[in-house]
Amino acid sequence: MPSTVNGHALALLNRFAQADWPDYLKLRKPFETLVYSSARAGFRLAARRSTKIQPRLALQASSALFDLSLSDEQKMLVEMLEGFASEVLRAAAHEADEQAAVAPQLLTQMDELGLVHYAVPELDGGMAGERTALTNALMAEALAKGDLSLAATMLVPLSSANCIRRWGSAEQQRYWLPRFLANNDRPRMAIAVNEPYPLFDPRKMTTRARRKGKHYVLRGEKCLVVAGLDASHLIVAAQAARGPALFIVEAASKGVQRKAEPAMGLKAARTCRVQLNAVKVPLEARLSAQDFNYEGFLDYADLAWSALAVGTAQAALDYVIGYCNERVAFAEPISHRQGVAFMIADMAIEIDAMRLMVWNACSRAERGKPFHQASYLSQLLCAEKSMKIATDAVQLLGGHGFTKEHPVERWYRDIRAISLLKGGLQI
Amino acid sequence: MNLDIPKKFSGLVSQAHQVAERYYRPISRKYDKAEHSYPRELDLLAGLLDGMNASSPEAVGATSASKRSVDSQDHANQNGGNMAALLGIMELCWGDVGLLLAMPRQGLGNAAIAAVANPQQLERFKGVWAAMAITEPGCGSDSAAIRTTATKLGDEYVLNGEKIFVTSGERADAVVVWATLDKALGRAAIKSFVVKKGTPGMTVTRLEKKLGIKASDTASISFNDCRVPASNMLGRPEVDVEKGFAGVMETFDNTRPLVAGMAIGVAKASLDRTRQLLGKSCPLDYSAPLLSVSHAEARLYELEANWQAARLLTLKAAWMADNRIANSKEASIAKAKAGRMANEVTLTCVELVGALGYGEDELLEKWARDSKILDIFEGTQQIQLLIIARRLLGKTSSELK
Numbered sequence: 001m002p003s004t005v006n007g008h009a010l011a012l013l014n015r016f017a018q019a020d021w022p023d024y025l026k027l028r029k030p031f032e033t034l035v036y037s038s039a040r041a042g043f044r045l046a047a048r049r050s051t052k053i054q055p056r057l058a059l060q061a062s063s064a065l066f067d068l069s070l071s072d073e074q075k076m077l078v079e080m081l082e083g084f085a086s087e088v089l090r091a092a093a094h095e096a097d098e099q100a101a102v103a104p105q106l107l108t109q110m111d112e113l114g115l116v117h118y119a120v121p122e123l124d125g126g127m128a129g130e131r132t133a134l135t136n137a138l139m140a141e142a143l144a145k146g147d148l149s150l151a152a153t154m155l156v157p158l159s160s161a162n163c164i165r166r167w168g169s170a171e172q173q174r175y176w177l178p179r180f181l182a183n184n185d186r187p188r189m190a191i192a193v194n195e196p197y198p199l200f201d202p203r204k205m206t207t208r209a210r211r212k213g214k215h216y217v218l219r220g221e222k223c224l225v226v227a228g229l230d231a232s233h234l235i236v237a238a239q240a241a242r243g244p245a246l247f248i249v250e251a252a253s254k255g256v257q258r259k260a261e262p263a264m265g266l267k268a269a270r271t272c273r274v275q276l277n278a279v280k281v282p283l284e285a286r287l288s289a290q291d292f293n294y295e296g297f298l299d300y301a302d303l304a305w306s307a308l309a310v311g312t313a314q315a316a317l318d319y320v321i322g323y324c325n326e327r328v329a330f331a332e333p334i335s336h337r338q339g340v341a342f343m344i345a346d347m348a349i350e351i352d353a354m355r356l357m358v359w360n361a362c363s364r365a366e367r368g369k370p371f372h373q374a375s376y377l378s379q380l381l382c383a384e385k386s387m388k389i390a391t392d393a394v395q396l397l398g399g400h401g402f403t404k405e406h407p408v409e410r411w412y413r414d415i416r417a418i419s420l421l422k423g424g425l426q427i
Numbered sequence: 428m429n430l431d432i433p434k435k436f437s438g439l440v441s442q443a444h445q446v447a448e449r450y451y452r453p454i455s456r457k458y459d460k461a462e463h464s465y466p467r468e469l470d471l472l473a474g475l476l477d478g479m480n481a482s483s484p485e486a487v488g489a490t491s492a493s494k495r496s497v498d499s500q501d502h503a504n505q506n507g508g509n510m511a512a513l514l515g516i517m518e519l520c521w522g523d524v525g526l527l528l529a530m531p532r533q534g535l536g537n538a539a540i541a542a543v544a545n546p547q548q549l550e551r552f553k554g555v556w557a558a559m560a561i562t563e564p565g566c567g568s569d570s571a572a573i574r575t576t577a578t579k580l581g582d583e584y585v586l587n588g589e590k591i592f593v594t595s596g597e598r599a600d601a602v603v604v605w606a607t608l609d610k611a612l613g614r615a616a617i618k619s620f621v622v623k624k625g626t627p628g629m630t631v632t633r634l635e636k637k638l639g640i641k642a643s644d645t646a647s648i649s650f651n652d653c654r655v656p657a658s659n660m661l662g663r664p665e666v667d668v669e670k671g672f673a674g675v676m677e678t679f680d681n682t683r684p685l686v687a688g689m690a691i692g693v694a695k696a697s698l699d700r701t702r703q704l705l706g707k708s709c710p711l712d713y714s715a716p717l718l719s720v721s722h723a724e725a726r727l728y729e730l731e732a733n734w735q736a737a738r739l740l741t742l743k744a745a746w747m748a749d750n751r752i753a754n755s756k757e758a759s760i761a762k763a764k765a766g767r768m769a770n771e772v773t774l775t776c777v778e779l780v781g782a783l784g785y786g787e788d789e790l791l792e793k794w795a796r797d798s799k800i801l802d803i804f805e806g807t808q809q810i811q812l813l814i815i816a817r818r819l820l821g822k823t824s825s826e827l828k
Contacts, residue, residue, distance in 0.1 A: 065433045066746055067504045134428055201716055295714070321819055336827055341816035342809075348819055349760050352743075353736035360430040360739060367429070376713040377732040384729070 068359075074138055081142035084113065085311075089146025090407075096150060096268035097410055100260075110154050115139060116180050119161035124177040128165070131366035133300070136162070136427035137307040137358055144311025145318075147407075148414040149268035151308055152425060156227040159304065159426040160189035163235055166426070167246060167287040167297060176248075189248070190231035192222035192274055193301070193423025202237070202244075202298055202422040207276060209238040209245060209286075216240070216247060216286065218255075218279040224417075226424045228272035229260055235287070236276065237294075237423060244294040246287040255279035265413030297426070299372055300365070302379040304425035306358045309386035309418045310351065316393040316411050317347045323397055323406075334396075343392050350385040357381050362427070383419030390415040430739060433506055436514050443515045446472065447522025447692075452790075455523045458642035459793050463634050465598055466529055466642050473531040477554075509681060509748040513688045513741065520692025521699075524797045525642030527689065528594055535559035535594070535805075536603040538682055539619060543661045551658075552621060558599035560590035560648060567807075570605065571614040575650065577606040582657045584620060586628070586650040592804070596646025597631045600624055604650070608666060616666045621659040628653030639796030683758040683805055684744040690769035690801040691738050697776040697794045698734060702727070704780050704789075723779055730772045737765040756818045763811035766802030773798040 070078070092106050102110075118135060120126025136158065143151035161180045165173055179187055193202055207220025218238055228234065234249045234256070249256065257275040321344060324335040334340045357378035364371040393408040394401035401408045432440065450472060458466050519527045528534070536557030544552065566572040575588025586606055596602060601623045608616040622629055628651045635645040657664070702711060709724050717725050741761040747754035773795040777784040784791040802808050817827050 064431075065429065065504055065506045066431070066510065066742060067429050068743060068746055069504065070428065199716075199718055201719055203714070317819075325820055332826075335816075335820045335822065338809075338813070338816075338827075341820060341822075341827055342812045344819055345763070345812040345815040348815055349740075349764050350736075352757075352760055353740055353764060356430065356739035356743060357732070357736055359428060360735075363428040363430060369431075373713050374735075377728065377735050380717060380728055381732040381736055 070138070074135055077135065078138050078142045081113075081139055082145060085143050085146030085151070089143065089150045090315075093147035093150060093268070093407065093410065094404070096147070097265075098267075098404075100262060100267040100270060102150065102153060102268055102270075106150075110150075113154075115154060116157040116161050119158045119165060120177045120180055121165065124173070125181050126161075126177070132162070133303065133366040133427055134359065134362040137303060137362045140304055140307035140425075140427060141311040141314075141355070141358075144308040145315045147268070148308055148312045148411065149266045151311065152226050152266065152269045155304065155308075155425050155427075156190055157186075157188070159191060159424075160187075160233075160235060162300070162426040163189075163191060163246070163297070164248075164287065166300070167289045167292050169288045169290075172248075172284070172287060187233050188227075188231050189233040189235055190225050190228040191235045191237075191301075191423050191426065192225045192228060193237040193298075194224045194421060195221060196223040196273070200422070203294075205237060205239045205244060207236065207238040209240040209247060211241065211283075212280075214283055215280045216283065218247060218249065218276045218281060220276050222274040222276070223261060224263060224266075224271045224421060224424075225261075225274055226266065226269045226271060228274060229258060229270045234274065236274075237297075238276075240286075245292075246294075246297065247281050248285045248287065249276075249279060249281055253279050253281070264416055265410065266417050295372060298422060299361075299375040300426045301423045302375055303358060303361055303365070304427040305418050305421055306354070306378050306382035307362075307427065308425075309382040309415060310355045310358055312411055312415055313347070313351050313354065313386045313389040316389055316408060317344070317351060319406075319408065320344060320347070320393050320396045340396060343396060347389045347392060350381075350389060354378070354382045354385055379419075386415050386418055430742065432514065435506070436511060439511060440514050440518055443518035444521065447519050451519065451522030451526045455526070455642075455790060455793070456787070458525065458529075459639075460641075462636060462641040463644060465644075466526060469526065469530055473533070476530070477532065505749045506746070507749040509684065509745040510742070513684055513745040516685050516688040517692040517695070517738075520689040521696045522692075523642065524689050524693050524801070525640035528640055528643035529598070531595075531598075532556045534599065535682060536599065536601070539603050539661065540621070542681065543619075548621075548658070548661065552601070555621075555623075556595070556598070556600045557621065558593050558595045558602045558646075560593045560596065560602045560604045562590065562592040564589055564591055571617070573605055573607050573617055574610070575604065575606040576610070577608055577618060577620060577660075579608075579657070580654070583654045584657055584660060586620065586622065586653040586655065589647070589649050591647045592635070593646045593648055595644055596648050597634065597644055602629075602648065603661070612666055618664075619661045620655050621661065622650075622653065622655050626653055626655060638799055639793065640800055679806065680753075680755050680758045681748055683762040683811075684741050684748070684754075686801060686805040687737065687741040687744070687761040687765035690765035690798065691734065691741060693794050693798050693801070694730075694734050694737075694765075694769040694772040697773045697791055697798075698727070698730060700789070700791060701776040701779055701784070704783065726775060726779060730775055733764075733768045734772060737761070737768040740764050756815055759806070759811040759814040762806060763808055763815065766808055766811070769798040770802050 088109060092103065096102055117127040118132065118139065119128055121128050140151060140155055143154055157180060161177060164176045168176065176187065194200060195206055207218065207222065209216045209218050218236060220238060222236065231251050234251055236247045236249050237244055238247060255277040256279055257277065258272050261271050261273040263271055324340055324344065325333050327334050361371050361374035361378045364374055390412045394412050397406055397408055400406055454466060454468055516527065534557065536559040539559060540552050540557055561570055563574055565574065575586060575590065577584045577586050586604060588606060590604065593602060601621050604620045604622050605617055606620060608618060630649050631646050632649050633647045637645060705723065709727060711724060711727060717728060744754050744757040744761040747757055777791050777795045780791055783789060786792065813827065817824065820827065
């Protein structure tokens with residue numbers, strides 16, 4: 001911090017204060033009084049100045065205050081989606097996980113919510129205003145209280161639309177965005193970033209895009225693509241000549257091979273492995289916004305997964321509170337024991353922390369402020385703490401937590417994905 | 428939604444930071460060495476702070492956190508005294524926690540007076556530096572078990588008992604003493620009394636030698652038939668079993684975020700200095716995945732994430748207080764997270780810097796000693812967890828002990 005006149009004055013005062021001579025000369029008290037009154041005068045002046053210009057700046061000033069409140073629209077949206085999460089998603093979660101599939105009827109219900117509208121601008125018939133990141137994160141959090149896999153599945157269309165709105169050229173937006181809202185033949189896009197290598201770094205992909213005349217040729221392998229099996233198109237991240245890029249690839253293209261890739265969790269999200277064997281895509285398939293920013297793309301993905309982690313962790317906390325209050329051992333509820341109660345308090349502390357980290361990064365992003373650092377740290381905290389919360393949730397239910405009678409083992413499996421999945425979603 | 432610090436506080440923050448850097452830091456080691464000698468440099472600074480506080484509702488120091496909001500009818504979003512106090516304290520503790528605690532007229536006693544005194548008392552105790560005496564040899568976190576008694580005798584109360592861990596107990600002009608009117612009535616009978624220094628029957632019996640915050644004195648005080656005017660009792664004289672103790676405990680909702688702020692300040696000091704010293708060996712560009720960077724770099728990211736988390740939780744608790752939203756749970760969450768975070772951050776920073784960080788040429792080892800108290804006073808980590816858990820689980824203190 002650069003030192004101002006005030007800083008220099010303080011340094012001087014410090015030297016004065018340490019000296020012995022003011023006491024000898026009985027100057028200390030008068031000098032302190034002087035400092036007191038000049039500080040007071042300075043503040044009065046500043047206060048008067050600020051009241052003078054207040055009327056003109058009032059609007060800006062109020063919006064610049066620290067404020068944790070949600071807008072009325074956001075509150076309503078969250079309430080609506082939480083209801084859907086608890087009544088529809090939670091009820092369907094066990095079956096969807098067992099079958100590794102979403103029942104057609106549930107798919108229709110999810111579709112009817114029309115979440116994709118929140119990624120398409122008003123001009124194109126959607127509901128996305130200038131600020132969307134926080135609202136999208138709130139939606140992810142609310143849905144994940146029902147089930148992480150189903151919530152992720154529901155966010156895929158919205159994520160692809162966000163991707164094109166943010167990283168596509170004007171022509172690409174004009175072509176694709178209205179199609180996301182069409183009544184029939186809507187594109188079903190999935191985002192493919194992860195690759196099946198240990199210590200995978202999304203900035204160092206092995207999937208390549210080489211330009212050949214009027215085409216790019218894509219070669220490589222993508223894994224754990226959420227909702228990839230049923231997609232009509234894949235948004236593929238690949239290393240191009242001048243850094244990483246995103247390509248819209250028709251899933252039916254020659255050279256694209258997909259197969260189901262079941263994993264530890266996220267089963268209802270129908271994750272899939274994708275082989276790209278010399279897949280030819282036209283030049284205009286490359287997302288080419290003027291301000292294309294691959295790091296930003298990864299950040300919005302991290303924030304989406306982090307928001308899902310917050311919601312899932314909250315679900316786990318709510319569940320163990322109920323369980324530990326009812327479960328009796330040694331003649332009283334186990335929640336009466338500090339060993340149990342402190343684990344629950346720790347969960348609540350970290351969930352609140354995770355939520356604030358995500359909200360902070362999102363609110364910076366949508367106000368056009370740098371948010372990479374906030375997103376990086378939020379991802380780090382959410383990944384670590386949500387896994388701890390999920391494993392503690394299983395622990396608190398003991399042997400019962402290890403069975404499929406309770407959802408905690410599913411949350412445990414699903415949350416393991418948070419720290420290792422890159423891309424895939426986009427708030 | 429906006430979690431950035433508003434511009435209107437940038438002057439305050441910069442001022443406090445410069446006090447920390449130019450005033451506290453240069454004398455930090457001096458008073459860490461000279462335990463029990465009063466940092467006289469603080470008198471001048473306290474004068475400066477009083478001047479700032481007198482004219483601005485948003486000022487540095489503990490008292491501003493408890494100031495009653497002037498515009499209570501206004502339901503619009505507020506960033507007021509609680510946030511201002513918190514921001515000031517964070518910066519000042521980036522300089523030195525011990526020196527902040529030793530500041531005249533900025534202690535918890537003054538916060539208590541500002542929060543619960545009636546107008547006549549506010550006037551009478553104006554400019555008085557008040558320390559706070561709660562803990563007793565047989566009762567720490569369990570403040571309801573207080574044994575110091577106050578017996579009404581005419582228009583005086585007679586105090587008898589033993590208090591320990593009184594910050595600035597010897598230096599302050601007065602001590603706010605917690606005592607019970609009737610042990611049989613439990614918490615509701617606990618009241619606080621302002622006892623002026625030199626009142627017959629009040630004796631400072633010892634000063635503690637401590638692990639850290641040595642610039643701040645910690646006194647033991649005994650009260651033997653110590654008579655104080657009845658008008659020195661803070662709050663209402665009657666014993667209200669319904670909410671008597673709650674009134675006393677409410678002070679914590681305002682002060683716990685401030686102690687969390689101290690933890691955030693000292694942890695930031697350690698993080699900043701560690702980065703400086705690690706320099707090029709630790710690029711810290713927030714780009715590579717955590718698993719691809721050096722272990723030292725990864726540790727620093729983790730520490731920073733937890734620091735940022737504690738900071739946001741604490742700002743939230745202060746924001747709620749400013750907006751008159753009940754924040755007992757959030758104040759405890761902030762205190763719990765910030766306390767353990769600061770302990771971990773300052774200790775890890777010493778480890779990261781190695782032998783250099785362990786030595787007295789750097790302040791890192793001092794910050795690691797200073798930070799420990801922040802997870803203890805104003806409610807230990809474990810007390811905060813109890814408070815949070817009781818809220819979440821809907822348990823009373825007799826069910827969840």
